[in-house]
């Protein structure tokens with residue numbers, strides 16, 4: 521069953537669509553590949569003349585002058601795709617930066633007592649699937665009896681949300697006048713994708729993590745087998761053209777995995793856990809200390825992107841959200857194809873008996889709160905997410921008010937440091953060698969770069985834990 525609500529996708533007025541020299545393959549090309557060739561103009565007739573037509577552009581495109589931050593502004597036409605209810609954005613711009621497209625503040629924002637809206641995106645622009653049985657998808661664009669419906673219907677609702685979203689995305693690209701046909705041009709192409717679904721065997725070996733490499737091999741096989749099962753030579757033409765080659769389907773799965781947002785949404789009386797592809801909001805990059813968050817506004821079925829209450833933002837700052845809380849780097853790698861050396865949730869499996877005194881360690885680094893909510897406000901440049909992770913992952917002891925005994929702490933620090941050093945020695949390369957390798961490849965393939973960065977981040981994290989132990993040892997004596 522699919523949810524049906526308002527009639528969808530009435531394209532209003534006309535818009536001009538700038539397409540540079542490239543194939544018109546949704547999501548296969550964008551951004552810096554475009555050459556500044558003349559614009560071509562497409563005119564789409566209004567489908568439903570009775571629909572009110574808001575004036576274009578619905579919000580101001582960013583100024584075209586060179587951005588002081590050296591980042592490339594998105595194509596101005598990105599802002600002009602118009603539908604019955606369009607998205608709205610306030611005080612932000614979409615630009616290409618170090619992590620692909622991102623969202624940046626176009627003006628300063630003073631801290632406010634209440635959260636402030638920067639984007640509003642209506643439900644009808646999104647692609648969503650319900651996580652649990654009875655599964656549903658939205659919008660209701662797939663006719664019962666269409667082969668893609670049967671394929672979607674054959675998936676496991678509990679586990680295959682990414683495969684279903686991929687099918688829905690490919691189907692949306694194939695439907696005349698669907699919003700995603702236009703929006704797809706702003707999605708990363710296969711070369712720009714960081715997803716390890718595209719990793720070669722060599723890339724996987726560069727991870728220096730056998731477990732992650734094996735998980736990714738299984739995930740690659742799962743996507744490939746799904747394509748083979750459903751797009752075999754005998755399938756009807758109308759399904760075949762959605763993903764003629766496995767690469768196209770795997771691209772769609774990688775889009776679903778890396779851009780999907782899981783949210784609980786209320787529609788009427790129904791509250792559901794949904795996996796959603798939310799255009800424009802999916803341009804927000806991740807941070808462990810995000811300045812924004814998402815909120816479902818049920819009264820008019822909009823997703824709001826909001827700036828945290830009390831957050832100060834400077835013009836040019838990147839706007840970020842937290843994709844996953846409480847997850848280690850390998851989980852970020854599996855789903856999004858990136859990692860961080862300051863992931864506060866990273867863990868190290870210590871095997872010895874050494875323990876340090878928890879309260880002393882926390883007070884040395886001015887870390888407050890309980891393990892699930894540790895935060896720091898020390899003004900000490902050394903303390904970052906990796907030190908928070910150290911506080912969570914180092915074996916510690918705490919017994920009422922019993923204070924630490926410096927000589928015992930020093931002994932424990934020595935053992936823990938040695939164990940960290942053994943872990944580092946087990947890697948075939950050092951962090952310096954990884955960094956040199958990254959610097960020496962002029963334009964590495966995304967998946968190769970992602971893999972080398974992952975192993976580098978792991979080593980930088982362990983090195984930071986060693987440094988933190990050293991500082992703890994020095995300061996505990998006073």
Ligand SMILES: C[S@@+](CC[C@H](N)C(=O)[O-])C[C@H]1O[C@@H](n2cnc3c(N)ncnc32)[C@H](O)[C@@H]1O
Nearest residue numbers: 619620621714778779802803804805806856858
């Ligand atoms: C939801 S999309 C965000 C928009 C994306 N940057 C783009 O170019 O379209 C998620 C992808 O952005 C990139 N990304 C997001 N946050 C990142 C971060 N903190 N570090 C590195 N890459 C990041 C990864 O490639 C990830 O798969």
